[in-house]
Amino acid sequence: MDKIKAFLNRIGMDEKAPVSIDLDFLGRIQTACVTRIAYENLDILAGKPLKLDADALFEKIVVRGRGGYCFELNGLLSGMLAEMGFSVTERFARFLRGEREIPMRRHRVTVVSLPDGAYFTDVGVGQIAPRLPLKMEEHIVQTQNGETYRFERDSRHGWVLWELHGGVWREYLAVPEETAYPVDFLQPSFFCENHPDSVFNKQRMIAIKTETGRKTIDGSAYKVFEGETLKEIRENLTDKEIDEILKTEFFLNV
Secondary structure (H helix, E strand, C coil): CCHHHHHHHHCCCCCCCCCCCCHHHHHHHHHHHHHHCCECCHHHHCCCCCCCCHHHHHHHHHHCCCCECHHHHHHHHHHHHHHHCCEEEEEEEEECCCCCCCCCCCEEEEEEEECCEEEEECCCCCCCCCCCCEECCECCEEEECCEEEEEEEECCCEEEEEEEECCEEEEEEEECCCCECHHHHHHHHHHHHHCCCCCCCCCCEEEEECCCEEEEEECCEEEEEECCEEEEEECCCCHHHHHHHHHHHCCCCC
16 A cells, blocks of 8 residues: 555555645645544543554554644654655654643654755644744744744743734643654553543543634534634434434544
C-alpha cells in the first residue's frame, strides 16, 4: 500500500498530486485533516486501549476510517509528514485555554521546519483551533479564518500561543522547546483513557471543522456552529441516530 496516497485520499486530497515541501502544501494538509478526520473518543468510551505506534494509527484512522484525539491525530500527522519528506519534531504541550492553574502536559503537537523558520501545526483539538500552520516567531500577529493568534516566548514554558478572544488576548497553548518522542505520550494517554479525573472517558466528545465553523457531538447532543455562534442543536439523540450522524457528518466508519 502506498501510504501517502492512502492518507491523501482519506483527507479528501488528490492522491496523485505531487508532494511539495512548502508552506502551501503543509497548510492544505492541515486544513484537510481537520475537515475530514474527526476528533473523537469512541474507543476510550468503549474501553479499548489505544495504540499510538505509527502502524496502528495508520490502520485505525486511514484504513478503517476512524478518528481519534490529539495523541492519535497529531501522531498520524507527524508520521505522514515525515514520510512525505518534511522535517518534523514533536512537542509535549500544555493546553492552557480555560485553565486557572498550570495543567499537566497532555497535548501532542507537531513542529515543521521550513527554510524560513519553524511552523506549529495541530490537528488534535475539537474546539476552535488553527486550521493552518502558525509561524513560531515572537510578537507577529497571525490571522486565519477570522481567528487571531500570536506567539510569545516564556522562561518557564518555552513558546506560549495566545489567541484573541472577544477583543482580549488569552493564553491558549504552551509549547516547550525540547523535542518529544512517541514513548513520551504513552503515559499521559493512559491517564486520559483511564483516570477518574480525565474528561475524555465520561461522554462522547466528537468534533470536525467545517468551512465556516464546526460540528460537534457532546454526549447525546449534536451541534452545528458558525464561528462561535450555535446555529443548530439536536438533543437527546439515540445511539442509532448518533451512529448515522457520525457516518454522514463526521466521515466516520462506525
